[in-house]
Each structure stands twice: as structure tokens, then as C-alpha cells.
Amino acid sequence: MLIGVPKETKNHEYRVGLTPAGAEELTAAGHQVWVQKGAGLGSGIPDAEYVQAGAQMVGTPAEVYRRAELVVKVKEPLEAEYPLIRRGQTLFCYFHFAPAKELTRAMMKTGATCAAFETLRLPNGEHPLLTPMSEVAGKMAIQEGAKYLERSMGGKGILLGGVPGVRPARVAILGGGVVGTNAAKAAAGLGARVTVLDKNAARLRYLDDILPENVDTVSANRRSVREACQEADLLVGAVYSEGAKASRLVTEETVKSMRPGSVIVDVSIDQGGCVATSRPTSHSDPVFTKHGVVHYCVTNIPGAVGMTSTFALANATLPYVLAIAEAGIHAAAKKDPAVRHALNIVQGRIVHPAVAAAFKGKDVPALKHRG
Numbered sequence: 001m002l003i004g005v006p007k008e009t010k011n012h013e014y015r016v017g018l019t020p021a022g023a024e025e026l027t028a029a030g031h032q033v034w035v036q037k038g039a040g041l042g043s044g045i046p047d048a049e050y051v052q053a054g055a056q057m058v059g060t061p062a063e064v065y066r067r068a069e070l071v072v073k074v075k076e077p078l079e080a081e082y083p084l085i086r087r088g089q090t091l092f093c094y095f096h097f098a099p100a101k102e103l104t105r106a107m108m109k110t111g112a113t114c115a116a117f118e119t120l121r122l123p124n125g126e127h128p129l130l131t132p133m134s135e136v137a138g139k140m141a142i143q144e145g146a147k148y149l150e151r152s153m154g155g156k157g158i159l160l161g162g163v164p165g166v167r168p169a170r171v172a173i174l175g176g177g178v179v180g181t182n183a184a185k186a187a188a189g190l191g192a193r194v195t196v197l198d199k200n201a202a203r204l205r206y207l208d209d210i211l212p213e214n215v216d217t218v219s220a221n222r223r224s225v226r227e228a229c230q231e232a233d234l235l236v237g238a239v240y241s242e243g244a245k246a247s248r249l250v251t252e253e254t255v256k257s258m259r260p261g262s263v264i265v266d267v268s269i270d271q272g273g274c275v276a277t278s279r280p281t282s283h284s285d286p287v288f289t290k291h292g293v294v295h296y297c298v299t300n301i302p303g304a305v306g307m308t309s310t311f312a313l314a315n316a317t318l319p320y321v322l323a324i325a326e327a328g329i330h331a332a333a334k335k336d337p338a339v340r341h342a343l344n345i346v347q348g349r350i351v352h353p354a355v356a357a358a359f360k361g362k363d364v365p366a367l368k369h370r371g
Helices: 020-028 047-052 061-067 079-084 101-110 131-148 178-189 201-210 222-231 252-257 267-271 301-327 329-335 337-342 353-359
Strands: 002-005 032-036 056-058 070-072 090-093 113-116 170-174 193-198 215-219 234-237 263-266 287-290 293-296 343-346
Touching: 002 061, 020 032, 020 047, 020 301, 032 047, 032 061, 047 056, 056 061, 061 079, 070 301, 079 101, 090 301, 101 343, 101 353, 113 329, 113 337, 131 178, 131 234, 131 263, 131 267, 131 293, 131 301, 170 178, 170 222, 178 193, 178 234, 193 201, 193 222, 201 215, 215 222, 222 252, 234 267, 263 267, 301 329, 301 337, 329 337, 337 343
Parallel strands: 002 032, 002 070, 032 056, 070 090, 090 113, 170 193, 170 234, 193 215, 234 263, 263 293
Antiparallel strands: 113 343, 287 293
């Protein structure tokens, strides 16, 4: 199979879809790999390493898309890439279609097959291609939140871990999944007082066992979420629903009730955000203030640490890239239920139930869904 790896074009996105190690495995299996020049530089990977691994370098994204049967990216294609995508081609990357009507329309129009990292799911419910980036995002949520709590950054001027005689910051985390767990570990390690809220009692028991003593677990409901937000210096939104929009757990009234200079890091923004006042931001312009509360809603948080993120992600994706390259996307999906769950759009049709549900009955005339 012909595999193409374009350079990412999203704002300050330094990751790349394939490492030289992956290129070497694919070429050893008899496949051809085409990589856009400079695609790996943001992750510290020079073009020469791809060449040594057996890949061929091309100068433009158009050349990558023209040659490739399988395009391996990190983030969703941007508008400039839409005309380059063709019917019968397979794209394998993060898409997050549910809150992205125009992207969904565009991908359906191409007739390509879109397999999404975020919905690839194992029989035990694990999302192996979401997990490594969720780990990064959870830790970075605390790193960024701590920075924006500084007075010079618009925050209330509080040190996350405090000092002797002065209380530490209060951190509330909505969601006890991979993002939430890593955020809790990072915040607790810095000495903050942390509260993790989740609806799953079994998950809360597990977190209560593994997390430090300065982490409290609380059952999530309207009242507990509202009270946790009002008490928090830093609020982390870590809600995930496979293929669907994130649940809006925090109302605008609740944001208004938070203390001025508090910080919200909405990691769920890829799925539309779990805070009513959230809107997507970028690494170039990462924050805005509404009702006196600083909002950090960057849609590709792990992209800022490309060297770490690329290798963590590529380690997870490579087995599936190899399987798709060997059999083709449809045969691979028939053989492996995990790959089947990754299918979101096939030949102009939405095939993932949660994505279909997100658009059902909405003003999206180009959409045809089944589910």
C-alpha cells in the first residue's frame, strides 16, 4: 500500500503521524511511505531519518495526497486540504466530528473513508489511541492552569501548591478518566488540594485507592459540580463521550459564580467543551476571560510538546497502521472490531452511531446517516 504522511497545518501543531521507526516497519513489510519534507521537524525528527528508514520525501501536501492510498495524520484536515482528498482514499487521524459540522460535510463530500483515532475501541472499552494523548493533555492541563493562575497572566495570583502558612490552590477536575486521573496526579504532586468528580462509583473507588491523600473523590451531580466550581481556583474539564459532543456540565451561571481570576482548562473542547462559556482557542491565542474567569480552551493541547506526544502516539497507532496497510481499511475493520469502531465516515455516509446522533435532525442537509 502507498502510505502518505503530510505535515500538520493546525496552529502550533508539532506532532507528526508517523516516526522513522514506523516508516521502517512499513517499508520492511513491502509498503511505500511518502513523507512531506519537514513533517517531523517539530518533533525533533529530521528528514534524513525518514530517508534512512526507507521513506521517500516529497515537497508539498498535494504530492502526499496524490500518491497516498492511506493518509496518516494527527489532527483533522483543515480547509486547504479538503480539495486534496479523493474518493477511495483512507484517512487515519483524530477527527472529533460531532461538534464540527463543516469538517463533517467536507469529508462526506470527498467520498473518502475516515477512521478516527478517538473512537477506536478495544473490547474492554479502552481507547488505546486516545489514551497516550489524554495522559499528556491531563498533565499539561495542570501545567497551563498553574501558569494562568499567575497574576501577570490574568489569574488570581495563587501558587498551585501554596507554601507553609498559606493554603494551596483548590483544583476541581470534572471526569475521572485518563485525562482526569493524570491531571489529578499532576496537581496533587504539586501540592494542590484536588477534587475529582465522576458519576461512576466504581471509578471513584479506584481513584480513591490510587491517588494521594490530598485528592478527594466526589460523586458528580448538578449540585456537587456547581459547588466544586465555586470553590475551585482551577477547574479542569475532562469529560469524554465516544464520538459524541461533550456534556455541558458547567452552566454559564456557574461560571459567573466563580471567583474572579479563577482558571478553566477545558480539555473537552475537541468535543465542543463541557463548560457553557468555552470556545475553541489556539496555542497562538490560548486564553480569553469571560465573567472574570480565565478560559484556556486549546483544541490540540498535546501538540505543544511534539517530541513527547509524537512518540507516545506513534507507538500506539503503528500496529493499526500496519494492519490497515496490509489488508485495506474494510478488511481490517471486518477482522478487528477495534478498527471497525474507528470508522466514522465511509464513502459519504456516517457509520458511527454517536456521530450520526450528533447530526440527526440538525440543519446539515448534506449528511446521510445510518444508525
